[in-house]
Amino acid sequence: MHTSGPALAQRAARRVLEAVLLLLAVGTIVFFLEQLVPGDPAIAILGGASAHPTPSAVEAVTHQYGFDRPLLAQYWSFLTGLLHLDFGESYTLKQPVLEAIAGQVGPTLALTFTALAIAWVLSILATLATAGRRGAWGRLGAGVEAAAAALPQFWLGLVLLIVFAVRLHWFPVIGSGAAGLVLPALTLGIPLGGFLAQVTRDEFETKLRQPFVVSARARGMSDAGVRARHVLRHAALPGISLSGWGLGSLVSGAVIAEVVFARQGIGQLLVTAVTARDLPLVVGITFVVALVYVVANLLTDLAYVAVDPRLRSTIGATA
Structure with missing residues (x-):
């Protein structure tokens, strides 16, 4: 048992190394994809073709940002910057990329973590109330979960906006405070909650047939206590193992919620950066995600290990 601490540390170190390699791969892919986008980035920096930049201005910007250098030389400079966590300066905002992202990441993280909390609350309530129940109640729970998991986020966001903000005036159409966070968080949290509930329900119904459930009931524990304290x-x-994926998908889905509800965040910033071919800003946001x-x-x-302590001995044995 004493080996679980070092084993967990080794596992965490491996994950960090994998993370570094993954981030470098992500940066490399984004860099070369940006090179395939048609158009001159110097013209985009100068406001696009509609701004009618002069040839001398285009040439000056091309030289300033190194667009006239060989592609491999540009990539090497880009890679060196990544290794030093230097994403450079945003072409359009004229400020360091990390500074631009830092100003917008807070609202996005608040939205995603609130949505994840909502998803888990909905999942647990649905599971405890309907999983393993016979008759129409159990079928109703399974049907609602499937319907929630299939809801398109963009459509759901528009429905929530029209019903609860425009018609009922319960929440602001556009808002940055706690009230303005509710509808965007529900937009992201309800579909994820349906998905987590489906996964949890299947496992819950399997565990209900295990001997430890029979033993707990034989000791006089109530059905609610067995379901909440042991089976859940x-x-x-x-669901916990899928929460990492879920949180990442929520950050990606935040683009939709921020557009529908006109919220600040890195989603809005990413749309602007891609439109303007602002490579440093695109890469920086991609790295954050x-x-x-x-x-x-x-x-x-x-x-996962904290919830199931039996895994600690397994990790220690395989370390």
Whole structure:
């Protein structure tokens, strides 16, 4: 048992190394994809063709940003900057990329973590109330979960906006405070909650047939106590393992919610950066999203072990 600490540290170190390689791969892919986009980046920096930049201005910008250098030389400079966590300066915002992202990442993270919390609350409530129940109640729960998981986020966001903001005036159409966070978070959280509930339900119904459930009921524990204290603990493991993916998908889906609800965040910033061919800003935002995936999956590993202590001995034995 004493080997679990070093084993967990070794596992975390491996995940960090994998994360570094993944981030470098992501940056490389984005760099070369940007080179395939038609058009002159110097013209985009100068406001696009509609701004009618002069040839001398285009030439000056091309030389300033090194667009006239060989592609491999540009890539080497780009890679060197990544290794030093230097994403350069945004072409359009004229400020360091990390500074631009830092100003927008807060609202996006608040949205994604709130949506993840909503998803888990909905999943747990649906599972405890309907999983393993006979008759129409159990079928209704399964049907609602499937319908929620299939909801398109963009459509759901528009429906919530029209019903609860425009018609009922319960929430602001555009808002940055707590009230303005509710509808965007529900837009992202409801479909994910349906998906997590489906996964948790399957495992929950399997665990209900295990001997430890029969033993707990034989000791006089109520049905609600058995479901909440014993079965849910084991049934939540598949959902926990998928939460890392879920959090990453929420960061990606934040682009949709931020557009529908006109919220600030890195989603809006990414749309602007891609439109303007602002490579440093695109790469920086891509790195932030990839980093969220990596950190979320690492925390998922630790949470998985915390929920099921039996895994600690398994990790120690395989280290």
